[in-house]
Amino acid sequence: MIQTRGPRGDEGPGAALLAALRCAPRVRVAHRHGSGVLVEADLYRAHRPTPVPFVLRYEARADDGPALRHAHAAASVVTVTADGGYLFLSDLRPEDRPGYGGRSLWHHRAGAPAAPRLVLGGVHGVTSYAAGGTTAVAAVWADEPARTPTDVHTDPGTAGHATATLVEGDLWPASAYHRPGETLRLLRVGFDFGFGAGDRDHGPEALPLPLEPDERLTGELALTPDGLRCAAGVARFLRGGHRRHGLLLFPVRRPEDARTVWFEDDLSAPVPSPDGAWFACTAERVARPGRGPRQEAVLVAADGSAVVRAAPRHPDWLRPQAWAGPDALLCVGERDGRRLLWRVAPHEGRVTALPLTGSAQHVTAADGEALVVRSAVDLPPEVVALPLAGRESAAADPPRGRTVAPPALLSPAVSLAPAGRLERLTHREADGSSWRSLLCLPREPSDRPLPVLVWCHGGPLLSWTDWSWRWNPWPFVAEGYAVLMPDPPLSLGYGQAAVERGWGRWTSGVAAVAAGQVRSALADPRLDGGRVAVMGASFGGYLALALALLLSEVRLVVSHAGWADFAAVARGCDLHWHWLREYGPVDTAPGYRAESLDLTALGPDVRVLLSHGCEDPHVPAAESRAMYRSLDGHGVPVELMLLPGEAHTIRRPDNLTAWLRWILRACRSVLGTPYPPEEALTR
Numbered sequence: 001m002i003q004t005r006g007p008r009g010d011e012g013p014g015a016a017l018l019a020a021l022r023c024a025p026r027v028r029v030a031h032r033h034g035s036g037v038l039v040e041a042d043l044y045r046a047h048r049p050t051p052v053p054f055v056l057r058y059e060a061r062a063d064d065g066p067a068l069r070h071a072h073a074a075a076s077v078v079t080v081t082a083d084g085g086y087l088f089l090s091d092l093r094p095e096d097r098p099g100y101g102g103r104s105l106w107h108h109r110a111g112a113p114a115a116p117r118l119v120l121g122g123v124h125g126v127t128s129y130a131a132g133g134t135t136a137v138a139a140v141w142a143d144e145p146a147r148t149p150t151d152v153h154t155d156p157g158t159a160g161h162a163t164a165t166l167v168e169g170d171l172w173p174a175s176a177y178h179r180p181g182e183t184l185r186l187l188r189v190g191f192d193f194g195f196g197a198g199d200r201d202h203g204p205e206a207l208p209l210p211l212e213p214d215e216r217l218t219g220e221l222a223l224t225p226d227g228l229r230c231a232a233g234v235a236r237f238l239r240g241g242h243r244r245h246g247l248l249l250f251p252v253r254r255p256e257d258a259r260t261v262w263f264e265d266d267l268s269a270p271v272p273s274p275d276g277a278w279f280a281c282t283a284e285r286v287a288r289p290g291r292g293p294r295q296e297a298v299l300v301a302a303d304g305s306a307v308v309r310a311a312p313r314h315p316d317w318l319r320p321q322a323w324a325g326p327d328a329l330l331c332v333g334e335r336d337g338r339r340l341l342w343r344v345a346p347h348e349g350r351v352t353a354l355p356l357t358g359s360a361q362h363v364t365a366a367d368g369e370a371l372v373v374r375s376a377v378d379l380p381p382e383v384v385a386l387p388l389a390g391r392e393s394a395a396a397d398p399p400r401g402r403t404v405a406p407p408a409l410l411s412p413a414v415s416l417a418p419a420g421r422l423e424r425l426t427h428r429e430a431d432g433s434s435w436r437s438l439l440c441l442p443r444e445p446s447d448r449p450l451p452v453l454v455w456c457h458g459g460p461l462l463s464w465t466d467w468s469w470r471w472n473p474w475p476f477v478a479e480g481y482a483v484l485m486p487d488p489p490l491s492l493g494y495g496q497a498a499v500e501r502g503w504g505r506w507t508s509g510v511a512a513v514a515a516g517q518v519r520s521a522l523a524d525p526r527l528d529g530g531r532v533a534v535m536g537a538s539f540g541g542y543l544a545l546a547l548a549l550l551l552s553e554v555r556l557v558v559s560h561a562g563w564a565d566f567a568a569v570a571r572g573c574d575l576h577w578h579w580l581r582e583y584g585p586v587d588t589a590p591g592y593r594a595e596s597l598d599l600t601a602l603g604p605d606v607r608v609l610l611s612h613g614c615e616d617p618h619v620p621a622a623e624s625r626a627m628y629r630s631l632d633g634h635g636v637p638v639e640l641m642l643l644p645g646e647a648h649t650i651r652r653p654d655n656l657t658a659w660l661r662w663i664l665r666a667c668r669s670v671l672g673t674p675y676p677p678e679e680a681l682t683r
Contacts, residue, residue: 012668014475017416018660022653025412026051026469029362030371030383031080034110035060036069037371037383037409038078038086050651055088058410066410072108072116079131080366082225084110087119087131087191094118101125105138107191119191120204127184128219132272133227134192135252137207139219142185175574175617177216177235184217186232188252207255209248214238215260218245220268224276228252229302231270231279234260240585243577247281249304259304267300271320271329277302280310280320280329280346287581289589292503293461294496295319297331299346310346315495318342318351321363322370324388330370332360334493337424337436339465341372341386354386356406359465371409375467377438377485378422378474380413418474419443425484427520429513433501436494437517438464440473440483441526449528450482451671454518456536456543460502460510463491470649470656471537480674481667484521488514488543504582506539506566507595511546518551529553531671535663537561538619538648542597545627548608549601556670557602558663560611561648563623564597574617599627600634607670608638611659613646 022044029040036059042051053076058066074091081087089103102125106116120126122140129138165180174180187204211217211234220233232248245266250258261267265283272279278299287293295317297310311318316333324330329344339359343352358374361381365371368389375381384406418440425437441450453476457464464485473483487494489502489510502510522529533556534544541562548557563569570579570586583591602608608631612624624640631638641662643655650656 012664013478014664015661017475017478018657020416021469021472021475022657024380024416024469027373027381027383027410027412029078029364030373030410031078031086031364032366032369032371032385033057033080033086034084037066038080039383039410040076040078041412044653049645049654051653055090060409072106075106077129079129081107081131081191082133083192087129087136088116089126089129090116092116094121097121102127105129105136105189105191120187120189124182128221130221130223130230131191131227132223132225134190135223135227136189136191137221137223137230137232137252138187138189138204139184139217139221139232140187141179141182143182176219184219186217186221186230186255207250207252209250209255209258211248212236212260217248218268220270222270222272222279223252224272224302225274226276229272229276231272231300231302233268233270236262241576241580244286245284247279247300247304249279249300249302261300261304261307263298263300263307265296265298267298269319270300271322272302273299273323273326273329275326280323282319283309287503289504289582289584289591292496292499293581294499297329297344297346308346311342311344311349311351314351316340316342317492318344321360322365324365324368324370328388330354330363330365332363334463334465336493337438337463337465337487338376338493341370343388356384356386361466377440377464377467378418378420380411380416380467382408382411382414384408416474418477420474420477425517425521427513427517429516433497435486435488435513435517437484437486437521439521440477440485442477442480442482446480446526446674449526450480450674451531451667452482452484452522452527452529452533453667454484454486454532454534454544454547456486456514456534456540456547457491458536458538458540459492460490460506460539460543461492461499463487463493465493471540475660476664476667479664479667481671482527484518484527486514486517488517504591505595506542507546507597511543511550514543515547515550518547518553522553531555533558533667533671535559545597545599545608548606549597549599554606556607556609556666558609558611558666559624559627560650560659561613561616561619561624562610562627563619564599564627565623566596567592568626569619569623572620572622599631599636602631602634602636604635604637606636607666608636609641609663609666610638611641611643613643613648613650615645615647618648 026042031038039056045052055072055075057069059069075088077089079087100121104121105119105126107119108116124141127139186207189204218233222231234248236244246262247267248260267281269282270279283298285294297318297320299308316335318331318333320331322330331342332339341354341356341360358376358379360372362373370386421441423439427435532553534547535558536544537560541559544559548554583589610624612621628640
């Protein structure tokens with residue numbers, strides 16, 4: 001029996017599921033390692049404020065499930081090496097170097113004991129790395145001008161306590177590109193010998209790169225398999241807050257010969273081909289007001305001499321993940337509420353879909369096999385293996401009918417598979433366009449209409465495709481609510497026209513269609529149109545507020561990191577460059593005022609919950625404070641939860657639990673308890 005009423009009245013079936021979600025292993029990436037599998041996962045630890053990243057090594061057993069052989073705590077970013085070992089970043093501190101901080105690069109040698117060997121560390125740690133052959137290139141923080149390699153590993157001593165920062169252009173005082181008085185620099189180091197007591201003469205070598213004054217490294221790195229050529233992500237900060245992204249390509253032994261590639265599209269996330277001739281990248285069209293972004297896969301020659309589109313005119317926003325051979329590129333791409341896995345032959349122009357249920361979250365490939373971490377709204381992340389040796393029967397479209405699902409290698413969160421039903425709904429607008437939603441319902445039909453929670457996704461260039469550890473509908477379904485999850489314009493997977501329809505028209509375009517999706521769903525007699533809540537985070541938080549203004553049925557609004565004043569957010573956030581692309585100059589473009597929300601139109605019969613991370617760089621927390629003061633002054637029942645130490649998302653499990661319980665209590669108070677008390681006691 002589940003105790004459903006605790007001292008605070010919030011210990012229902014949903015609270016029990018919240019506790020299970022909090023503690024479940026969260027698989028992110030999987031790599032084949034000999035006959036076993038290396039898994040990067042986040043694990044809950046009661047003594048740590050945020051989930052702890054782990055590298056876990058499993059070995060298959062014929063008579064049972066996979067067996068855990070060893071684990072590295074506070075570890076992530078694995079690269080399997082040619083010698084049968086693997087590299088990873090870890091917070092592990094070398095005992096003989098007390099001045100080290102941040103993460104260090106370690107090598108777990110094949111056949112060696114569990115203790116790994118240090119490759120590279122420093123005062124500020126290693127931000128990112130890439131490896132090929134027996135060479136690694138790492139990004140580290142260093143003073144301006146760049147320190148010598150020896151200085152990077154030396155205690156800085158008394159550097160003072162001043163935090164005043166003079167920034168240039170649109171640089172943030174502390175970001176992925178810049179820290180006060182420091183910038184990212186690259187080092188080269190070999191890991192065939194490590195960096196131990198007998199190897200000090202073979203320490204890391206600084207790589208002097210010919211960057212322009214307005215260019216900064218992004219930390220993205222890729223190295224060809226032979227370790228000879230490197231691709232580094234670079235950002236250019238332009239006047240007025242504009243920004244571009246390109247690649248810096250260079251021979252590792254001759255970094256002074258570096259060549260920067262600025263394409264007509266922004267370039268990011270390079271993946272080296274097996275022969276070292278190309279880097280596959282995600283290319284995003286540089287948007288502007290009236291023309292939205294579009295993503296596709298491109299190949300950049302390793303010497304920077306050419307850029308080739310790998311699958312011209314493919315509509316599904318292909319993003320390279322791995323290579324399955326010299327002419328076989330594996331990409332993920334959005335289509336109809338799923339993230340499919342595609343095999344691209346870039347020099348032939350042929351694209352085929354691989355059989356995979358759910359949505360591909362991350363893909364690695366080796367020896368004719370792809371390891372895919374997949375999930376869905378109703379499927380917790382799991383690892384599956386796909387053979388790549390044969391030719392697929394699918395053509396340019398995914399297989400029709402029921403897809404044969406490959407068996408799961410690892411399903412550590414299988415116990416969280418929801419006891420509920422998931423339905424797909426279609427809403428047709430007056431212009432004939434169709435828009436999809438997901439409807440999550442309790443497993444057993446109810447003899448009375450269910451109150452409805454409308455959940456708006458963030459992004460906005462996202463869709464409801466994956467399992468979410470934070471924005472998870474199933475605890476609310478366990479309480480007896482129906483959860484409606486619309487994919488309105490700007491959602492990915494529904495064609496470029498869906499993006500263009502909502503680009504720069506978040507209220508007049510996106511919110512208007514989303515309101516139609518909700519009204520269409522509420523026509524279902526299983527749903528109670530008189531008891532409706534809307535909620536979301538980031539863009540979803542904004543959209544929840546917009547729907548409350550458009551739908552008279554709404555009684556409760558939950559907005560985390562949302563906003564109403566477009567211009568205020570655009571002026572004060574670190575994503576100013578994105579606002580410029582979508583809406584134009586803040587002081588002159590009319591869209592900021594036209595699309596902003598007038599929350600004074602909300603009445604006293606609507607309850608509003610606002611929340612915000614105090615360290616949020618994307619949406620300043622002042623926006624939620626301003627909305628709270630405005631609503632409170634107009635007599636709207638409003639509450640504000642501020643989260644010190646949190647940024648744009650809620651990462652601390654204790655904060656997340658408190659936040660979700662707050663929402664559950666508000667749902668019960670405003671929408672009522674779907675199950676009568678005697679029913680709730682036994683569910």
